[in-house]
Amino acid sequence: MKHKLTLLFLLVSFSMLSQERASVSYLNIPIAHVFLDLESKFNVKFSYNSKLIGEQLLTFEAKEITLEEVLFDIEALIDIRFKKETERYYTVQKIKNRSVTDTQHLEQVIVREYLTSGINENNDDTSIMLSPEKLGILPGLTEPDVLQSIQLLPGVQSPTETASGLFIRGGTPDQNLVLWDGIKMYNSGHFFGTISALNPYITQDIKLYKNGTKARFGNRISGVIDITSDEDIPQKITGSTGFNMTHTDANLKLPLGEKAAAMVSARRSLADVFETETFRNLSNRVFQETKISEGNKVTEDDEVTTTKDLFYFNDFTVKAILKPNENNTFLVSNLFTKNKLDYGFLIEAYDEASQDKLDIKNQGSSVKWKHCYNDVFTHEFSAYYSNYDFEYTGINSIPEEFSNRLNKQNRVEDLGLAFDSNYNLDSASTLGFGYQFSSNKVNYALSFEDSESPEDNYTEFNFKTNNNHAVYGDYKYCVLDKWLLNFGVRANYFSVVDKLFFEPRFQLETRLLPNIKFKSSIENLHQSVSQVIEFNTQEFGLENQIWVLSDGEDIPVLRSFQVTSGFVFDKSGWYFDVEGYYKDIDGLxxxxxxxDNIDDFFSKGKSKVLGLDVLVKKKIHNYRTWMSYSLMNNDFTFNTINNGYAFPGNSDITHHFTWSHTYEWKHLEFSLGWNIRTGIPYTKANGLIETSGDPIIDFEETNGARLPNYHKLDISATYSFNFSKNERWKGKLGVSFLNVYNQKNVLSRKYEIAQSTEDDSLVLREINKNSLGFTPNVVFRIDF
Structure with missing residues (x-):
């Protein structure tokens, strides 16, 4: 079936018509003359204030390109933004006070499409930029999910099949720095990570760094995901609202005169109002093999009655934008996300009642002042506050017999201040420097009360504070599409271990031939806060990771050293990107x-990751296809595990291949993608070993076996239309199908000792968690 669908998609794609295209070539041409040329070639009109646009010169060349692609590239080169008012008319706005840390700097930047429209490579710092507003359709997605879109990039994987569980080049999700308007995020997922907690419809840009991170980013050793919400002042009230089969949302942008604006947004799940097929499938995927799905049965024949079933998630944002003049911008951002679960059941045969309550909140605020003295010197002052609050309560009881209660809390308070500045030495050289302070308070508490066995009661508590002082400087030398040299150094002081850590960073790109570019980077990174597994609430089966601070002993400061090198070939619509990397992580x-198979939880170790990422892309008019392949060898070494010999890491995916297609035809967009990868390692069990006490599991070599290969096919399609003749009100209808041929993929495998269903003996039970099965979804949106 999958082969027929692929063939059908390709046949339909090539049979469709393409949009109007033209070739353009400008060499130091005034922007006003460029507008006249584009109006002639594409039969459009631009409305703008000539005094605001000024006499800026543009250098740009492209063959057989659409108008939308031209406009996007121009936005990257000069400080203007285009607004499509109708099919033919566009308004042009001047962007004032672009931040010194932005990735687009006047004529020193070339932004090229990396995968599809809205996903581009930024030659200013080699980050990958995603713009949800311009993002083309992607396989299995009808909406521009902030985190799921990133997973199509080579080197980014999600072995857990979640939106927030991003493993970047062998790093774990907690090793990624996720920022939303400068606020550090400690929980970026809804519904146990299946949906991004970050609203894409208010997001302006997302920058992903897999390597070569700038010196201003610190305290994480893997990737950086820097997300900024809309900073433009609209000329009129704009917004959008919509729903899909899991949640509904709305956002509004309000101009408060010519120099100020406010933006609000909100999303909420629909599960507690009505249940859809999409949510049922997600629930089956999330809750499988947990206390909730199993009902805490003693035997398979036990009858379980659900007494309470409440689950919902929501998020909202509020932002204020003030631009009193061309040299100053003030931004105030606020974010709140919440996940709540309250589930109870009763085993009637024993009158045994159980209840699980879970609350996860992440809220934060940030303030920024951007000031531009002149074309040479600019700076930014910023402050943020982030608060992560996790609370779980599990209760189990039989009247007049016993009652036990388990409580878990995990809180993170993060307060930070920063000063960042930029000084342009000349047209090619830039010097940046800054200071950052953050105070990180991490609190963890676990308590258990058992009425039958008070001697088993316990309370664990841990509270630490880390004050982090950091100074950094970097130098950039950039010659348009020829040379890029970034050299930086960062010095971190972590009070929790009373040590100073230096982080040199180096990045080089140079064009060897007209169509071949060489790139390389070296960086050293450190991290003082991370997540660890908490085993006491494993019966609940969900959210058993907690944030903790390093103590320099049991939990050392994480250190990563990474070297990357590769080549890019770009010619005649073909794009090849090959990059190899080596990463050495210490402090695990x-x-x-x-x-699962060890007794010493605090054994220390390290990992070595050797990998290769390959991207091949071809664009033929409105049809795009790309193939990405990742080869990775991720080995762990622990002195007390596996006799000190190296073994495959928990998320070691040796081969990962994706093949995606997109096609645009008038108001329709289609996308199809196939994903196949190696199964992750697991520790196989042979059976039980009888002892004088309880039996124990006989495990084989640590991570010596692998799960079956993972593969699936995803399809999506959207249709855009207008509600009114003036195109003031627009709509979009979309449909997606995940795992079209309903492949049963195993995501994880572990073992437990269970009671036999035939007698009172103990047996070994294999527990598999499977991937999401065939899942449809529908989306409907209105923009105004």
């Missing part, structure tokens, strides 16, 4: 990684 603990 077995407690952090949560192995």
């Amino acid at each position: 603990t077995s407690f952090t990684l949560g192995f």
Whole structure:
């Protein structure tokens, strides 16, 4: 079936018509003359204030390109933004006070389409930029999910099949720095990570760094995901609203005169109002093999009655934008996300009642002042506050017999201040420097009360504070599409271990031939806060990771050293990107990684990651296809595990291949993608070993076996239309199908000792968690 669908998609794609295209070539041409040329070639009109646009010169060349692609590239080169008012008319706005840390700097930047429209490579710092507003359709997605879109990039994987569980080149999700308007995010997922907690419809840009991170980013050793919400002042009230089969949302942008604006947004799940097929499938995927799905049965024949079933998630944002003049911008951003679960059941045969309550909140605020003294010197002052609050309560009781209660809390308070500046030495050289301070308070508490066995009661508590002082400087030398040299150094002081850590960073890109570019980077990174596995609430089966601070002993400061090198070939619509990398991570603990077959949770170790990422892309008019392949060898070494020999890491995916297609025809967009990868390692069990006490599991070599290969096919399509003749009100209808041929993929495998269903003996039970099955979804949106 999958082969027929692929063939049908390709046949339909090539049979469709393409949009109007033209070739353009400008060499130091005034922008006003460029507008006249584009109006002639594409039969459009531009409305703008000539005094605001000024006499800026543009250098740009492209063959057989659409109008939308031309406009996007122009936005990257000069400080203007285009607004499509009708099919033919566009308004042009001047962008004032672009931040010194922005990725687009006047004529020193070339932004090229990396995968599809809205996903581009930024030659200013080699980050990958995603613009949800311009993002083309992607396989299995009808909406521009902030985190799921990133997973189509080579080197980014999600072995857990979630939106927030991003493993970037062998790093774990907690090793990624996720920023929303400068606010550090400690929980970026809804519904246990299946949906991004970050609203894409208010997001302006997303920058992803897999390597070569700038010196201003610190305290994480893997990737950086820097998300900024809309900073433009609209000329009129704009917004959008919509729903899909999991949640509904709305956002509004309000101009408060010519110099100020406010933006609000909100999303909420629909599960507690009505249940859809999409949500049922997600629920089956999330809750499988947990206390909730199993009902805490003693035997398979036990009858379980659900007494309470409440689950919902929501998020909202509020932002104020003030631009009193051309040299100053003030931004105030606020974010709140919440996930709540309250589930109870009763085993009637024993009158045994159980209840699980879970609350996860992440809220934050940030303030920024951007000031431009002149074309040479600019600076930015910023402050943020982030608060992560996790609370779980599990209760189990039989009247007049016993009652036990388990509580878990995990809180993170993060307060930070920063000063960042930029000084342009000349047209090609830039010097940046800054200071950052953050105070990180991490609190963890676990308590258990058992009425039958008070001697088993316990309370665990841990509270630490880390004050981080950091100074950094970097130098950039950039010659348009020829040379890029970034050299930076960052010095971090972590009070929790009373040590100073230096982080040199180096990045080079140079064009060897007209169509071949060489790139390389070296960086050293450190991290003082991370997540560890908490084993006491494993019966609940969900959210058993907690944030903790390093103590320099049981949980050391994480360190990563990474070297990358590769080539890019770009010619005649073909794009090849090959990059190899080596990453050495030290400071891992077995407690952090949560192995099933060891007793010493605090064994220390390290990992070595050797990998290769390949991207091949071809664009033929409105049809795009790209293939990405990742080869990775991720080995762990722990002195007390596997006799000290190296073994495959928990998320070691040796081969990962994706093949995607997109096609645009008038108001229709289609996308199809196939995903196949190696199964992750697991520790196989042979059976039980009888002892004088309880039996124990006989495990084989640590991570010596692998799950079956993972593969699936995703399809999506959207149709855009107008509600009114003046195109003031627009709509979009979309449909997607995940795992079209309903492949049963195994995501994880572990073992437990269970009671036999035939007698009172104990047996070994294999527990598999499977991927999401065939899942449809529908989206409807209105923009105004």
